Amino acid sequence: MKQIITIQVGQSGNQIGNAIWNQMMDDCGDKLDQKFFREGIPRTVLVDSEENTLDKISGNKNLQYYDPNNFIYGKNGKCLTFASGYYGQNDLFDEIVERVRKEHEQCDGVQAVQLIHSINGGTGSGMGAKLVYYTSDHFCDCSKINISIYPSKHENSVIYPYNSLLGLMHLNYNYNMGFYFDNDSLQQMTENMFIYDQNYETYNQLLGFAMDGIYKSFRHNSYSNTNFYKIQTNITPFPRLHCYTISLAPLFSYINTPSLLQVSKEIYSKRNQTFSMSLSSGVFLAQQIMIYGDTDVFSVQQEFKQAISSDDIQFVKWVADPITYIICPNKQKQCELMAFSINHHTGIGIKLNQLKQQFKTLFQKRAYLHLFMQEGLDELELQEAESACGDVISEYCCYNDQTDTTDE
Numbered sequence: 001m002k003q004i005i006t007i008q009v010g011q012s013g014n015q016i017g018n019a020i021w022n023q024m025m026d027d028c029g030d031k032l033d034q035k036f037f038r039e040g041i042p043r044t045v046l047v048d049s050e051e052n053t054l055d056k057i058s059g060n061k062n063l064q065y066y067d068p069n070n071f072i073y074g075k076n077g078k079c080l081t082f083a084s085g086y087y088g089q090n091d092l093f094d095e096i097v098e099r100v101r102k103e104h105e106q107c108d109g110v111q112a113v114q115l116i117h118s119i120n121g122g123t124g125s126g127m128g129a130k131l132v133y134y135t136s137d138h139f140c141d142c143s144k145i146n147i148s149i150y151p152s153k154h155e156n157s158v159i160y161p162y163n164s165l166l167g168l169m170h171l172n173y174n175y176n177m178g179f180y181f182d183n184d185s186l187q188q189m190t191e192n193m194f195i196y197d198q199n200y201e202t203y204n205q206l207l208g209f210a211m212d213g214i215y216k217s218f219r220h221n222s223y224s225n226t227n228f229y230k231i232q233t234n235i236t237p238f239p240r241l242h243c244y245t246i247s248l249a250p251l252f253s254y255i256n257t258p259s260l261l262q263v264s265k266e267i268y269s270k271r272n273q274t275f276s277m278s279l280s281s282g283v284f285l286a287q288q289i290m291i292y293g294d295t296d297v298f299s300v301q302q303e304f305k306q307a308i309s310s311d312d313i314q315f316v317k318w319v320a321d322p323i324t325y326i327i328c329p330n331k332q333k334q335c336e337l338m339a340f341s342i343n344h345h346t347g348i349g350i351k352l353n354q355l356k357q358q359f360k361t362l363f364q365k366r367a368y369l370h371l372f373m374q375e376g377l378d379e380l381e382l383q384e385a386e387s388a389c390g391d392v393i394s395e396y397c398c399y400n401d402q403t404d405t406t407d408e
Helices: 009-029 052-058 062-064 082-087 088-106 122-138 160-174 183-192 200-219 229-236 260-266 297-310 347-364 368-371 378-396
Strands: 001-011 042-047 072-073 110-118 143-149 179-182 245-251 283-290 323-328 338-345
Touching: 001 009, 001 088, 001 122, 001 283, 009 052, 009 110, 009 122, 009 143, 042 052, 042 088, 042 122, 042 245, 052 072, 062 283, 062 323, 072 088, 072 110, 072 368, 082 122, 082 160, 082 368, 088 122, 110 229, 122 160, 122 338, 143 160, 143 229, 143 338, 179 200, 179 229, 200 245, 200 283, 200 323, 200 338, 229 338, 229 378, 245 347, 260 297, 260 323, 260 338, 283 297, 297 323, 347 378, 368 378
Parallel strands: 001 042, 001 110, 042 072, 110 143, 143 179, 179 245, 283 323
Antiparallel strands: 245 338, 283 338
C-alpha cells in the first residue's frame, strides 16, 4: 500500500488541515486509513512562519493526533509577501525538508504529496511555492495535489494579487491536481445551511467535510477510484489544465431521504459550490461524481442526465463520457443519500482572469513592488507570473464554444 504525505503551510493551511483530520477521524473512528495515517497519527508536516497558529493546534486535545516533531515554525514573525516566504526562512525550509524526508522513510511508497495552504498570504504562497518546487523534484513519480484557498472579494491585504499569481504560477508548472475553495462561497453555503455563527472555523469544517467526501472513496476501495492518479486520469484531458472545484449535496439533513433527482439537481446549483463560480456559465471538461448510499449506476446516470438537461449544463462535445460515476454503498452519517462532485469546468478561467486584471491594475502602477523587491524578487518574475496565468486563461477560454448537451 502506498501512502499520502501532507504538508500544511501558513495559518489558513494549518487550520484547514486540522479541520480535515478532525473530519476524517470522526468519520473513520478506530479504523483510520493507513494511506493518510501511521499508527493513528496523520502523515503531515505542519509549517508556519510564526508560532501562534501551531500553538493553538498543539495546545488543545488535538496534540495527541500529531507527531510533535512535525510542528515547524519560524522565529522572525509573519511573512506578508510571496518574496519573504520564498526567498527568506532558509533555516525553516531546511527543517521542513528534513521532516518530509522522515515521513517518506516511514512510507511503503508514496502515492501522492498534498499541500494545504492559501495563495493569498506570504507564507502560504511563498513558502508554499518553495515546497511545491521541492516536492515536484523529489517526488516526481507520484501525484502532486494542492488544496488552496483562493482570494475572496474582500481580502484584508492589498497585495494579494501579487502573492496569488506568483503562487499559482508555481502550482501550474509543477503540480498536477488542484482543488480550489474560497471563503465567499463557503460563507454562502453556511448561510444556506442556516448556520449564522459565521467564522473561519465553520468554513474550514465545511471544507474538511468536502475533502473527506473525496477521500472516502479511496478508503472504501471503489473499483475506479482507489487513488489520486485515477481521479487525475478521469478529469484531466490536458496536463496543463488541472484546476478543480467541489460541490456537494444535500447541504443539510432531510427528515426523509432526498430523492436521487433532488440530489442530482443540487450538485449543479450555485449554492452547493465550494468555489464562487456558476456551472451554467462555461462548460465542463470533465466531472467525477461520488454517490454514497443505496443506489445503482443506471439510476444515477438517468437522474443526472435529467438534471443536466433541465439546468442547461453543458459539456465539451469531444469527450465521449465526460462524467465518471463512483457508487459507494457506505452511507454518510449526515444523510442516507449524498453526493460529492469534482468539477473540471472552464468557469475557472473567468475567475483567473478577474485575478489577473487585479494584478495588472497594481503592476501597471508599480504599486507595492518595493515590498517584494527588497526581499530579493525580480520584476521579471511578476511578468512571468502574469504571462503564465494568461496562458492558462486562454486555454480554458478556447473550449467555451466547444459545447454539447448530454441529451443530444
